[in-house]
Amino acid sequence: MFESAELDVDYTKEQYTAELAGLRLQLFKMQQDLKSSKIPMIIIVDGVPGAGRGEIVNLLNEWMDSRNIINRTFWTETSEETERPEFWRYWMALPGKGEIGVFFSGWYEKPVMKALAGKSKDSGFEQQMNEIVRLERMLTADGMLIVKLWLHLSGDSHKKVMKKRKKTGVNKEHKSFENKSIGKAAYESIRKAYAKAIRLTDTKEAHWYLINSQDNRYRNISVIKTLISNMQNALDKRGNSAAAPVNPVTSPQSMLILDNVDLTLELTKKEYSAELPKYQAELHALTLEAFSRGISTVILFEGWDAAGKGGAIRRITSAIDARMRRTIQVAAPTDEEKSHHYLWRFWRYIPRAGYVTIFDRSWYGRVLVERVEGFACADEWSRAYEEINEFERQLENSGVLLIKFWVHISQEEQLKRFKDREASELKRYKITDEDWRNRDKSPLYNEAINDMFIRTSTDIAPWTIIAGNSKYYSRIEVIKTVCKALKERLKKK
Amino acid sequence: MFESAELDVDYTKEQYTAELAGLRLQLFKMQQDLKSSKIPMIIIVDGVPGAGRGEIVNLLNEWMDSRNIINRTFWTETSEETERPEFWRYWMALPGKGEIGVFFSGWYEKPVMKALAGKSKDSGFEQQMNEIVRLERMLTADGMLIVKLWLHLSGDSHKKVMKKRKKTGVNKEHKSFENKSIGKAAYESIRKAYAKAIRLTDTKEAHWYLINSQDNRYRNISVIKTLISNMQNALDKRGNSAAAPVNPVTSPQSMLILDNVDLTLELTKKEYSAELPKYQAELHALTLEAFSRGISTVILFEGWDAAGKGGAIRRITSAIDARMRRTIQVAAPTDEEKSHHYLWRFWRYIPRAGYVTIFDRSWYGRVLVERVEGFACADEWSRAYEEINEFERQLENSGVLLIKFWVHISQEEQLKRFKDREASELKRYKITDEDWRNRDKSPLYNEAINDMFIRTSTDIAPWTIIAGNSKYYSRIEVIKTVCKALKERLKKK
Numbered sequence: 001m002f003e004s005a006e007l008d009v010d011y012t013k014e015q016y017t018a019e020l021a022g023l024r025l026q027l028f029k030m031q032q033d034l035k036s037s038k039i040p041m042i043i044i045v046d047g048v049p050g051a052g053r054g055e056i057v058n059l060l061n062e063w064m065d066s067r068n069i070i071n072r073t074f075w076t077e078t079s080e081e082t083e084r085p086e087f088w089r090y091w092m093a094l095p096g097k098g099e100i101g102v103f104f105s106g107w108y109e110k111p112v113m114k115a116l117a118g119k120s121k122d123s124g125f126e127q128q129m130n131e132i133v134r135l136e137r138m139l140t141a142d143g144m145l146i147v148k149l150w151l152h153l154s155g156d157s158h159k160k161v162m163k164k165r166k167k168t169g170v171n172k173e174h175k176s177f178e179n180k181s182i183g184k185a186a187y188e189s190i191r192k193a194y195a196k197a198i199r200l201t202d203t204k205e206a207h208w209y210l211i212n213s214q215d216n217r218y219r220n221i222s223v224i225k226t227l228i229s230n231m232q233n234a235l236d237k238r239g240n241s242a243a244a245p246v247n248p249v250t251s252p253q254s255m256l257i258l259d260n261v262d263l264t265l266e267l268t269k270k271e272y273s274a275e276l277p278k279y280q281a282e283l284h285a286l287t288l289e290a291f292s293r294g295i296s297t298v299i300l301f302e303g304w305d306a307a308g309k310g311g312a313i314r315r316i317t318s319a320i321d322a323r324m325r326r327t328i329q330v331a332a333p334t335d336e337e338k339s340h341h342y343l344w345r346f347w348r349y350i351p352r353a354g355y356v357t358i359f360d361r362s363w364y365g366r367v368l369v370e371r372v373e374g375f376a377c378a379d380e381w382s383r384a385y386e387e388i389n390e391f392e393r394q395l396e397n398s399g400v401l402l403i404k405f406w407v408h409i410s411q412e413e414q415l416k417r418f419k420d421r422e423a424s425e426l427k428r429y430k431i432t433d434e435d436w437r438n439r440d441k442s443p444l445y446n447e448a449i450n451d452m453f454i455r456t457s458t459d460i461a462p463w464t465i466i467a468g469n470s471k472y473y474s475r476i477e478v479i480k481t482v483c484k485a486l487k488e489r490l491k492k493k
Numbered sequence: 494m495f496e497s498a499e500l501d502v503d504y505t506k507e508q509y510t511a512e513l514a515g516l517r518l519q520l521f522k523m524q525q526d527l528k529s530s531k532i533p534m535i536i537i538v539d540g541v542p543g544a545g546r547g548e549i550v551n552l553l554n555e556w557m558d559s560r561n562i563i564n565r566t567f568w569t570e571t572s573e574e575t576e577r578p579e580f581w582r583y584w585m586a587l588p589g590k591g592e593i594g595v596f597f598s599g600w601y602e603k604p605v606m607k608a609l610a611g612k613s614k615d616s617g618f619e620q621q622m623n624e625i626v627r628l629e630r631m632l633t634a635d636g637m638l639i640v641k642l643w644l645h646l647s648g649d650s651h652k653k654v655m656k657k658r659k660k661t662g663v664n665k666e667h668k669s670f671e672n673k674s675i676g677k678a679a680y681e682s683i684r685k686a687y688a689k690a691i692r693l694t695d696t697k698e699a700h701w702y703l704i705n706s707q708d709n710r711y712r713n714i715s716v717i718k719t720l721i722s723n724m725q726n727a728l729d730k731r732g733n734s735a736a737a738p739v740n741p742v743t744s745p746q747s748m749l750i751l752d753n754v755d756l757t758l759e760l761t762k763k764e765y766s767a768e769l770p771k772y773q774a775e776l777h778a779l780t781l782e783a784f785s786r787g788i789s790t791v792i793l794f795e796g797w798d799a800a801g802k803g804g805a806i807r808r809i810t811s812a813i814d815a816r817m818r819r820t821i822q823v824a825a826p827t828d829e830e831k832s833h834h835y836l837w838r839f840w841r842y843i844p845r846a847g848y849v850t851i852f853d854r855s856w857y858g859r860v861l862v863e864r865v866e867g868f869a870c871a872d873e874w875s876r877a878y879e880e881i882n883e884f885e886r887q888l889e890n891s892g893v894l895l896i897k898f899w900v901h902i903s904q905e906e907q908l909k910r911f912k913d914r915e916a917s918e919l920k921r922y923k924i925t926d927e928d929w930r931n932r933d934k935s936p937l938y939n940e941a942i943n944d945m946f947i948r949t950s951t952d953i954a955p956w957t958i959i960a961g962n963s964k965y966y967s968r969i970e971v972i973k974t975v976c977k978a979l980k981e982r983l984k985k986k
Contacts, residue, residue, distance in 0.1 A: 038832075040832075040833075080845060083787070083789075083845040083846035083847075084843050084844075084845065084846075084891065085843065085887045085888055085890070085891035085893065086887070086891060087887055088840060088843055091836070091837055091840035091841075092840065092841070094833055094834065094837060096829065096832035096833055097831075097832040097833075098832075099832075123616065123617065123620060124616065126620065127616060127619065127620055127623075130620075130623050131887075134883055138834070138836075138880055138883070139834060141876060142834045142835075144834075294576070296576075336589065338590075339531075339533075339589035339590040339591075339592075340533075340587055340589055340590075341587065341631070341632060341635045341637075342635075343584070343631075344584060344587060347581060347584035347585065348584075348585070350577050350578065350581055351577075352573065352576040352577065353576035353577075354576075383634060387631055390627055390631070394578045394579070394580055394624075395578055397578070398577065398578035398579060400578065
């Protein structure tokens with residue numbers, strides 16, 4: 001989920017100065033347009049302590065006309081508030097038509113703080129998130145625009161910021177605020193709690209935007225761009241509810257998670273030959289134990305054409321007893337499958353207790369090929385992220401172990417493999433015109449893949465990205481990851 | 494909630510024969526239209542044991558072309574099912590495009606049975622209902638039509654049916670089915686559990702239809718009519734998501750809950766003068782105790798113009814210390830109120846702990862005057878029932894005592910009062926042209942009021958209908974009801 005918000009940023013002051021002026025003007029104009037169109041807006045500013053929540057709120061007030069901005073924190077409840085239903089304070093703070101409410105953490109602060117303090121059970125937390133979803137749905141149905149910003153820092157960046165603050169002495173000022181909010185909690189627990197909160201509340205009606213805040217300038221531009229595109233979208237949507245969904249990352253630079261995968265990783269044939277039997281034996285034993293304990297496993301593979309999914313799958317299947325595993329090759333849906341909800345064809349193959357299903361391509365086709373090729377309309381694929389997260393939540397809740405792989409290769413490596421395939425009579429059947437066409441569309445695919453990682457790499461079902469240029473390396477990585485996940489799950493119960 | 498489904502039915506065999514043939518033909522044709530339009534449909538047939546669930550399912554198969562109907566019960570889970578996520582069995586049973594799934598109790602059976610057996614906590618039950626709402630929303634977003642039928646019997650009718658079954662000996666056959674379902678539970682607990690389930694899952698996407706099943710013929714016709722209008726609606730909606738919402742009661746006869754209020758009830762002046770001070774003293778004491786214990790109260794009044802709401806309210810307020818109560822007269826919204834979600838103006842006045850707010854007219858304006866006068870569009874008022882139930886759930890959860898009154902008078906009595914008002918100089922200000930106009934629209938209001946009772950008279954916030962032709966009677970009834978509700982609440986904690 002946070003992958004793209006943790007990438008290293010390389011953005012200069014010059015670039016910032018060049019971009020900022022124009023964007024500020026645009027933002028200011030958008031605010032006027034929202035006002036004259038009487039669209040109310042809420043910006044929830046949340047994030048890791050030290051990522052600059054306060055700074056962003058102050059900047060928002062500087063960049064826009066602060067006269068119709070309402071800034072609100074929801075720290076300690078007043079007695080007026082504790083004596084009324086919980087959501088009363090939020091209702092009282094709602095901006096009117098054409099106004100903008102800038103809310104520090106908003107309605108997320110209280111339930112997350114409670115969870116951090118160990119005061120709410122998992123099921124209680126889920127229910128609170130549900131109530132928030134219902135509130136946000138009620139407000140957006142009434143025409144409100146809600147943009148939720150999560151200003152993110154990786155663990156290392158967070159440490160650096162905190163050190164710097166201590167040195168420069170601004171720490172004291174921040175402390176006085178942070179005592180009132182989640183600022184006291186440890187980085188890891190905040191990250192964990194919000195990963196869950198974001199997963200449960202990242203809806204089509206009110207998306208979360210994860211802002212890489214390692215670099216202040218980069219962060220500022222990302223925030224402005226995100227706001228502008230959402231405001232534009234709300235203006236377009238008047239009288240036409242099918243406006244295009246807003247991309248989860250609106251950054252100064254197109255930064256792809258996949259671009260940061262180290263593709264030089266490799267194994268020699270000798271290393272491979274030594275490691276493979278070791279891991280295969282381990283996997284064999286682990287799946288047998290899982291079988292006897294009734295723990296089922298779903299492993300899915302997505303990746304570029306010719307990335308080596310099939311090869312990796314064969315190394316897994318040959319390690320598992322054939323009676324307890326099944327591989328599902330996902331291609332065009334059958335007539336019967338087409339006649340149902342797109343998730344139906346995957347529900348069909350959810351394994352019984354103890355069994356293993358391996359999906360060669362999966363339900364993610366909805367937000368990859370179906371999105372890029374237009375087989376699903378914008379409305380369909382943009383609500384699919386939520387549907388997929390709900391589906392995976394149900395798998396997780398019922399005890400299914402879910403492992404998701406993206407096998408990555410470079411464009412050059414793909415070209416080489418395509419040509420090899422054409423040259424080999426044995427492999428020629430594997431390459432079709434479609435593969436070449438898909439290759440031409442790689443920028444569109446890259447965007448779809450990035451969105452997919454951001455929206456569906458969740459706390460309960462994270463993606464594992466495998467560097468695939470070296471087949472030996474990737475096959476071992478895959479089987480190693482499966483073994484590790486199984487071992488952890490078997491330890492649990 | 495069940496009020497309209499418990500009214501006495503007067504429907505002859507001749508009427509049935511005259512209506513049935515045409516409706517069957519229509520239903521059959523609709524089924525063909527759905528099929529050719531590739532719309533999948535689920536009919537959930539649920540209800541009080543003895544109300545004829547099995548009979549209806551069999552009739553549906555007779556009335557329609559049973560070749561594309563899939564009948565399913567969800568009784569004991571097979572081992573295939575228990576070994577997979579809970580919803581797997583429902584996914585596997587989903588009808589394809591153009592098919593109709595007729596599900597006995599559907600996904601409601603298991604959670605309700607669990608609740609009846611005392612095996613789920615309130616919060617767990619709410620969460621299960623939430624999961625169902627998400628499932629139904631996912632399916633309807635994909636184009637499925639879901640119609641949920643609740644075949645209802647009042648306690649007395651239920652007893653009669655059971656007695657008759659015993660006599661005729663069909664009991665044994667039913668027993669064998671009912672052992673597998675909720676049939677064994679007591680009437681009252683089933684009614685209570687489903688009142689909650691229906692409240693939490695009666696959404697705009699998948700409404701519940703409460704079918705009066707006292708008379709088999711009447712029930713059959715209601716079911717057919719409900720199905721036809723929903724199917725018609727689904728066909729109209731293709732490519733145009735704003736089709737008209739379907740009325741909650743589609744019955745052979747227009748039966749209004751209000752028509753069954755006994756308006757002859759009255760009190761003499763002497764009785765009134767004796768009772769009023771007694772109840773006012775009681776109310777005074779009760780509100781003081783509630784104040785000291787921090788229990789707040791919201792009382793709302795709706796009713797026909799000149800029904801005597803104001804008079805009843807004054808008898809209450811004069812009994813409560815002025816420092817702890819407030820009356821809110823709800824008229825046209827202010828500019829500031831118009832600028833917010835329609836519920837905002839009511840949230841404003843939610844009392845602090847211990848205080849009392851009395852609303853003279855309320856948030857129900859959304860589904861009454863705003864619906865009838867077209868101030869709210871169909872989309873807005875039809876989603877308001879859900880929003881109101883959610884709002885009232887939040888009040889209830891936070892411990893607010895909510896009492897809802899509809900003060901009813903006959904058309905004749907209203908006319909008399911209007912004329913009296915015009916004749917009296919002191920009261921003339923109370924009557925305007927608008928009152929006369931509203932009177933002309935009484936059929937539209939009657940329909941809206943009936944829908945309102947059905948959709949918002951819930952287990953946690955039931956409506957109390959007051960017979961208002963006798964002012965003495967109605968004032969005493971109102972204050973008595975408030976005293977009783979307060980007493981019960983004070984007993985609780």
